[in-house]
Amino acid sequence: MVGLATPAQAATSATATYAKASDWGSGFEGRWTVKNTGTTAISAWTVEWDFPAGTRVTSAWDADVTNTGDHWTAKNKSWAGSLAPGASVTFGFNGTGSGAPSNCKLNGGSCDGGTIPGDNPPSAPGTPTASAIGDTQLTLSWTAATDDKGVKNYDVYRDGTKVATVTGLTHTDTGLTKATDYTYTVQARDSADQLGTQSGALTARTTGKPDAGSKIKMGYFTQWGVYGRNFHVKNLDTSGTAAKLTHINYAFGNVQNGRCTIGDSYADYEKAYTADQSVDGVADTWDQPLRGNFNQLRELKKKHPHLKVLFSFGGWTWSGGFTQAMQNPAQFAESCYNLVEDPRWADVFDGIDLDWEYPNACGLTCDTSGPAVMKNMMQAFRTKFGPNYLLTAAITADASNGGKIDKADYAGAAQYVNWYNVMTYDFFGAWAAQGPTAPHSPLNTYAGIPQEGFNSAAAINKLKAKGIASEKLLLGVGFYGRGWTGVTQATPGGTATGPAQGTYEPGFEDYKVLKNTCPATGTVGGTAYAKCGNNWWSYDTPATLGAKMSWAKSQGLGGSFTWELSGDTANGELMTAMDNGLKP
Structure with a gap:
């Protein structure tokens, strides 16, 4: 992953991720995904990268891609420039050659996950500790990371998924489940949005017992x-x-x-x-x-x-x-x-x-x-x-x-x-x-x-x-429901001529379809049935x-x-x- 953010948008954070989707020998398909990982909206984006000599884009979709020599630039289509926090957009291209992109920039910023010349990424924060552990929440604390230009904020991960970005050295995680183990790590980001090494992992267990009478x-x-x-x-x-x-x-x-x-x-x-x-x-x-x-x-x-x-x-x-x-x-x-x-x-x-x-x-x-x-x-x-x-x-x-x-x-x-x-x-x-x-x-x-x-x-x-x-x-x-056709009797027990037409197989249809196409007309034996036209269906x-x-x-x-x-x-x-x- 190459993550990028523009210095002009200090309140935003974004990443651009490249993947080779397929390779057929004489060519390949590449895809870039731009994601807003910050807390404010992005109104437009430009991704730039270098290909080695002999590798080039031959056609592109969902972005306007141009080049000057081996330097390539992709600008958002008019309908794809605005990205709310957490939103992402993917554009792709066909290319020739075997090279991989390098020197990536997003909106002029350096790659998040790489290093900026003269600016080292942050160190790993201290392994978090947990306090105030309850049935559905706990509070994490950790010692600060260090950075030559200053730490901007910290990403908090629960079981591998980022759950918060904070500027301090604590975070209270809520909405948890009783008597459940959770694993946490923390990762620092500097003022240029470079991510450092993740901290050591902490596993903490919430208190309490599963709810009495809880069912599978x-x-x-x-x-x-x-x-x-x-x-x-x-x-x-x-x-x-x-x-x-x-x-x-x-x-x-x-x-x-x-x-x-x-x-x-x-x-x-x-x-x-x-x-x-x-x-x-x-x-x-x-x-x-x-x-x-x-x-x-x-x-x-x-x-x-x-x-x-x-x-x-x-x-x-x-x-x-x-x-x-x-x-x-x-x-x-x-x-x-x-x-x-x-x-x-x-x-x-x-x-x-x-x-x-x-x-x-x-x-x-x-x-x-x-x-x-x-x-x-x-x-x-x-x-x-x-x-x-x-x-x-x-x-x-x-x-x-x-x-x-x-x-x-x-x-x-x-x-x-x-x-x-x-x-x-x-x-x-x-x-x-x-x-x-x-x-x-x-x-x-x-x-x-x-x-x-x-x-x-x-x-x-x-x-x-x-x-x-x-x-x-x-x-x-x-x-789902099961049904017959050629039925004249509305109540159960009628004769039929065969299975009713279904989307995927005769005599079978999903509830999400039947609720609209053949609404229930009665119940028998604790479940519903429906007569519509000459079709008869039963479903819950x-x-x-x-x-x-x-x-x-x-x-x-x-x-x-x-x-x-x-x-x-x-x-x-x-x-x-x-x-x-x-x-x-």
């Missing part, structure tokens, strides 16, 4: 959402959802040849994020060690330190590999540990979730490993991952007599898991093309339900009756979710989870209902 609020984030759905980790932050979640399950890793494997390397850790798509507003560089969703989750955790992330393996499509893997449970657990704890992203994940659909039963494929296979799997994983690692499993909600819950020893496995994600959704859908129409996620049974035991209460009650503690069960809810609304959360609390459940987060509205309507409904 987990959501699945799908790796494929970054494609057609254009749903990124940043959306969890901008919607307010991240602040309400306690856990995120990242879906999915694959299970192949007896071991855990990466599901989609591009989405997981290769995709380069632009500044506007990134949680921290900083564009990925071509050579950074980790990109993609994993890096974005890392940045999200820095911004929301209470969040825990689990890597989920399997799912409907990739469950077929569990049968082979469980021929050697210890080796299977070892492979998963090595993948989740890969040094490139070990800090991202706090746990592992095993989504086998279904042990000793049939989903997309069938397994005949026997009832003990679930217990054996979870025991092997707990042995390998240890007592402090989160270990969970998504399990069936089929409570019919002799159904999937009866097929495997979920009770015996429960001693090894932190909790079960009970998939109390997709009970009914347009895979039964002619109907009868029925809500896919009923809380309770109702007159005319197509299959007894296919409702949330029945599943939870059956699992509890087998001896599984209530607090180890999470109630599953869907942020904020009102039915609130009622489900109240029921979950009345049953002493550990909390709730959703499949999956991209189906919610841009302002997180359903997540807000879940959060409000689970508050003590």
Whole structure:
């Protein structure tokens, strides 16, 4: 990073960051990101740099780029010059040659992070100490850095993210979470905006205990959402959802040849994020060690330190590999540990979730490993991952007599898991093309339900009756609907001709779409349904979710989870209902 600030704008601070976005041998794409890191607005910017002989810009966009010999100048477009504090803008160009930029200036100032001839950067401040530590705040203090021209201010970092810039030697950090560890460093800046070396790190823990009666609020984030759905980790932050979640399950890793494997390397850790798509507003560089969703989750955790992330393996499509893997449970657990704890992203994940659909039963494929296979799997994983690692499993909600819950020893496995994600959704859908129409996620049974035991209460009650503690069960809810077409009957139980049209697949649609295109017209079994034209849909609304959360609390459940987060509205309507409904 080359950071730059103009002496004429002493109240401002800005950086310009260069990245080579791609290189195809005969040419390359370069990108500059200008970011206002100060506290006052910037009205215009000019970036200057030198290329070595033979390297040059051939075309540019989002800035006006000119040159005099090997000296290049980029000026903002009229619409991109104004940058509020914290805002950034990126411009790019195509070039030829193999050289890298040097002697960078922004608005005439020297590079922040380099040195000005005759002006040394500041020394490292003293390692901070913490005092007045409370449940939600603490006060940091440190000894001054030294500089030959004088120290201007200090940047304070919490868990790697800058949280304040101060002129003194103390800072009170607020809005923290009870009983949580935070790591702090401090970095000095001189009058020319040169940054010095960061201080040593301090880790401090806030006081208090987690709120009594606090519940788990987990959501699945799908790796494929970054494609057609254009749903990124940043959306969890901008919607307010991240602040309400306690856990995120990242879906999915694959299970192949007896071991855990990466599901989609591009989405997981290769995709380069632009500044506007990134949680921290900083564009990925071509050579950074980790990109993609994993890096974005890392940045999200820095911004929301209470969040825990689990890597989920399997799912409907990739469950077929569990049968082979469980021929050697210890080796299977070892492979998963090595993948989740890969040094490139070990800090991202706090746990592992095993989504086998279904042990000793049939989903997309069938397994005949026997009832003990679930217990054996979870025991092997707990042995390998240890007592402090989160270990969970998504399990069936089929409570019919002799159904999937009866097929495997979920009770015996429960001693090894932190909790079960009970998939109390997709009970009914347009895979039964002619109907009868029925809500896919009923809380309770109702007159005319197509299959007894296919409702949330029945599943939870059956699992509890087998001896599984209530607090180890999470109630599953869907942020989507399932529907039929060719329906004339408004109430449930009607006939149909097939699945209703959906954006991504027949018979399936996100809540954020259905709330507008097919508003709810009634409720049955504790969930909503809607008749619009000849289509019939069922889905949860904020009102039915609130009622489900109240029921979950009345049953002493550990909390709730959703499949999956991209189906919610841009302002997180359903997540807000879940959060409000689970508050003590």
